[in-house]
Amino acid sequence: MTQAKEANIKIDIPARANIRNIAETHTAVLASLLEAQAVEIDLSDCNDVDLSFLQMIESARVYAQSAGKTVKLSSPADGVVLETLKRAGFLDEITPEDARFWLHREEM
Template sequence: MLSKNAVPARVAIEGPLTVRTCHNYTCDLVSRIGAAKAFVLDISGCSDVDVAGVQLVESARRFAERSGVRLELAAGAEGRWVEVLERGGFVTAARPLDRAFWLHERGEP
């Protein structure tokens, strides 16, 4: 479930983020992003993820962008996240901006 951390504009997702659980997070993410100017999403506590979880985070990212809110991941995706991102084509042919968001890669100066 979503849990508040000490910083108000930071949310951690813990447990699985899959097609069976994404609905548990959608409304909460939208309302918290809508109330923030900057938002940090911590996905490191996800015990499992599938393409629905990636799509939820990507949708939250786009919603934040349209709302004028800066959304970033607390840390770059690792492990199962990277597997799903690669399999889904989210990072293999991605723009540098997308790779920076998901993997915290920095482009060449």
């Protein structure tokens, strides 16, 4: 007998989402993607973010798309997350899809 999967899961990312705890964050995100069709990621508590976190989120998006699942942010990236996106060059030539995901904007 197979167990029914959750339709949606919300993940609260801790205040520190950086190289020091990226393995734990990755495990939580991956487990949620394996369990649910849609994963919502809440970044509102984040105050220490680095490139490893952004790369992990991008990997989660790619995995979700390949598995027919969705990943979204609870709210647009702001504060340290937005600043890290800018520093890392994520916003330099942003696609409409990336603008919808990271900034909740239809156009740039």
